[in-house]
Amino acid sequence: MSKELLDKKDIERAVTRMAHEIIEKNKGIDSICLVGIQRGGVHIANRLQAKLKEIEGSDLPVGTLDISLYRDDLNVRKEQPLVRRTVVPFEIADKKIVLVDDVLFTGRSIRAALDAIMDLGRPAAIQLAVLVDRGHRELPIKADFVGKNIPTSMNENVTVELTEDSTDDRVVLE
Amino acid sequence: MSLRSKDLVSIKDLSVEETELILETAAGFKDVLGRDIKKVPALRGKTTVNLFYEPSTRTRTSFEVAAKRLSTDVINIATSTSSVVKGETLLDTAKTVLALGADIVVIRHSSSGTAHFLSNNIKASVVNAGDGTNEHPTQALLDLFTIKEKLGSIKGLEVAIVGDILHSRVAKSNIYALTKLGAKVRLIGPPTLVPDCMKELGASIYTDMNAGLEGVDVIMMLRIQLERQGKGFFPSTHEYFRNWGLTAARVSKADPNAIIMHPGPMNRGIEIASEVADSSRAVILDQVTNGIAVRMAVLYLVSGVKA
Numbered sequence: 001m002s003k004e005l006l007d008k009k010d011i012e013r014a015v016t017r018m019a020h021e022i023i024e025k026n027k028g029i030d031s032i033c034l035v036g037i038q039r040g041g042v043h044i045a046n047r048l049q050a051k052l053k054e055i056e057g058s059d060l061p062v063g064t065l066d067i068s069l070y071r072d073d074l075n076v077r078k079e080q081p082l083v084r085r086t087v088v089p090f091e092i093a094d095k096k097i098v099l100v101d102d103v104l105f106t107g108r109s110i111r112a113a114l115d116a117i118m119d120l121g122r123p124a125a126i127q128l129a130v131l132v133d134r135g136h137r138e139l140p141i142k143a144d145f146v147g148k149n150i151p152t153s154m155n156e157n158v159t160v161e162l163t164e165d166s167t168d169d170r171v172v173l174e
Numbered sequence: 175m176s177l178r179s180k181d182l183v184s185i186k187d188l189s190v191e192e193t194e195l196i197l198e199t200a201a202g203f204k205d206v207l208g209r210d211i212k213k214v215p216a217l218r219g220k221t222t223v224n225l226f227y228e229p230s231t232r233t234r235t236s237f238e239v240a241a242k243r244l245s246t247d248v249i250n251i252a253t254s255t256s257s258v259v260k261g262e263t264l265l266d267t268a269k270t271v272l273a274l275g276a277d278i279v280v281i282r283h284s285s286s287g288t289a290h291f292l293s294n295n296i297k298a299s300v301v302n303a304g305d306g307t308n309e310h311p312t313q314a315l316l317d318l319f320t321i322k323e324k325l326g327s328i329k330g331l332e333v334a335i336v337g338d339i340l341h342s343r344v345a346k347s348n349i350y351a352l353t354k355l356g357a358k359v360r361l362i363g364p365p366t367l368v369p370d371c372m373k374e375l376g377a378s379i380y381t382d383m384n385a386g387l388e389g390v391d392v393i394m395m396l397r398i399q400l401e402r403q404g405k406g407f408f409p410s411t412h413e414y415f416r417n418w419g420l421t422a423a424r425v426s427k428a429d430p431n432a433i434i435m436h437p438g439p440m441n442r443g444i445e446i447a448s449e450v451a452d453s454s455r456a457v458i459l460d461q462v463t464n465g466i467a468v469r470m471a472v473l474y475l476v477s478g479v480k481a
Contacts, residue, residue: 066202069214069474079176080478082195083202083471119211 005150005158006171011131014147015044018129019051021145022098029056031124032096035063037113038084040102043162044131048100063088065099070112092121098145102160104130107141132171134158180479181293181300182472184309185350193318193354199471200319200464206243207467216474217244223276224250225267226303227258227283232438232462233303233313237280240469246278264288268296278477281305299476307341313437314347316468318355320461321392324433329356334386334428336362336418337396337445338407339372344437345396349375362386363418366407383418387427395420395436398445411444420446425455433457 006014026032029052036045042064049062065088068081099113110128117126129145134152150173152158157174175195179187188196206214222241226234234250241248251271258267264283271279278299281289286306293300304310321328333352339345339361352359359377361368368379380386387393398414408414425434434446434456442448451458 066205068202069206069216074216074478075219077478078480080475082175083199083474085202086205115215119214120209 002172002174004170005132005173006148008166008169011147011162011169011171012166014131015047015051018145018147019048019055022048022052022127022129023056025127025144026096029058029060031094032098033061033063033090033092034098034100035065035088035113035117037099037101037109038064038066038068038086040160040162041065041100044102044129044160045100047162047166048098048129061090063090065113065116067109067112067116070116072108072112086116086120088120092117092123094122094124097123097126098129099126100129102131102162103158104128104133104141104143104146105136105158107137107139110141111139131160132158177475177479179293180476181289181302182311182476183289183293183300183302185311185314185347185354186309188311188354190354193315193351196315196468196471196475197319197322199475200315200468203243203470203474204464204467206470207463213243213245215245217241217246217477220246220277220477221275222246222248222278222280222473223271223274224248224303225253225271225279225281226251227253227264227281227288228304229254230282230303232465233282233310236462236465237301237303237312237469237473240466240473241278241280243466244470244473246473249274249276264292265295268292272296272298278473299479301472301476304343306343307346308343309347309350310343311347311351312465312469312472313344314351315472316461316465317348317394317435317437318351319464319468320435320457321433323460323464324457325391325431328352331357331391332360332389332429333357333392333394334360334362334380334390335377335394335396336383336386336420338367338398338402339363339396340367340369341399341402342396346375348394349377353377357392360386360390364408364414383420383424384427387424390428391432393420393425393428393432393434395434395440395446397437397439398441400441400444411441415444419444420450422447422449422453425450425453435461437461 034045036042066084066086127144131147282303286308289302353376362380
């Protein structure tokens with residue numbers, strides 16, 4: 001049984017509010033960079049960039065981060081995760097990084113992402129933006145910007161489905 | 175998607191999908207090599223043993239750098255300074271290496287089939303770094319990666335491999351790899367080094383350089399192994415260069431965007447003219463860098479397959 005938690009409109013509203021919160025917390029968007037975690041976070045990062053441009057009128061640099069080489073379960077998984085591209089074509093030293101992911105769950109991906117970013121340079125700060133926070137943290141990690149808090153049980157799955165042209169965007173609970 | 179085998183013994187064993195998986199994974203690792211901190215923790219706590227029964231600097235160094243960039247511990251065993259000279263068998267040496275805690279064994283040996291033999295007899299992952307005149311799979315994979323990076327795709331390309339095909343494991347792995355991914359392969363060289371029966375590998379054969387290079391997209395030179403000199407394969411290195419050396423005039427027969435490759439080490443003035451080796455069309459140093467990324471991908475992927 002799958003249940004739609006957020007539709008296209010809900011997602012757009014959530015992204016809009018998160019964009020405003022990012023501007024408010026940082027008093028503008030100077031020296032901010034967006035970094036999306038492969039793959040779900042990359043789409044959300046692009047949406048946030050577009051929204052921030054709409055509001056503030058300037059283009060923020062967006063990077064993509066692959067965390068597979070930093071995962072803590074490489075020794076216990078049956079298969080190696082696919083290695084995707086990390087493309088951060090800008091200097092991150094002394095920048096404020098907004099790290100973006102689609103779903104925040106155990107927090108282990110975020111731990112891996114923090115290590116991956118630190119290997120690229122020393123940012124002034126890292127903030128975390130997620131579209132969905134589904135709970136069940138296993139590490140002391142908390143998001144700064146949350147699109148939607150969705151209480152779930154451990155055996156459920158939350159899937160964020162975003163399309164290139166955003167017509168069929170939705171978040172589904174299975 | 176993952177590899178089916180814990181080992182990389184030959185290109186022949188790889189499916190098209192597995193080959194592409196390695197190349198795509200290597201692209202991710204090439205990103206890592208461009209950073210200030212060129213190291214990732216992916217294989218932390220694992221041990222790689224380089225077991226080299228033949229002299230090698232570049233392949234061994236490349237594997238060593240790749241393994242270190244993945245955070246594995248690396249042990250180099252050059253057999254000329256090991257118990258092998260005391261008469262220890264290959265399998266006993268390998269078992270000793272395993273008892274030391276090796277997870278991956280990278281092996282080079284002068285006998286064809288060594289990597290295959292080892293892969294069937296030990297639990298660790300075995301990566302073939304060249305076995306006799308049989309295969310050198312990671313060289314072919316790094317060549318594929320470099321061609322893809324420079325020319326976009328492999329399918330439909332005309333690739334000329336020039337030189338001592340008969341004794342070359344690099345050539346054999348490349349013939350298998352290129353034809354697998356849909357390229358057309360031409361083999362060029364003297365009939366003593368490119369026997370007619372090599373047609374059976376799916377390549378066409380040329381003895382004339384100008385005819386063979388006509389319109390090709392990739393010129394892949396092989397090293398003329400100087401130890402073959404005086405064995406009747408060709409009269410002299412001087413005459414070899416006159417007939418099969420890659421000169422600027424001969425390069426002009428190829429496609430204007432053709433790239434020039436060489437697995438190294440080069441013999442300038444024997445198989446390749448200096449001005450060609452140093453020209454902007456030569457991608458020989460890119461091959462070296464890409465070799466690290468490709469070997470990282472191979473070590474990463476084989477260590478994910480449980481025996």
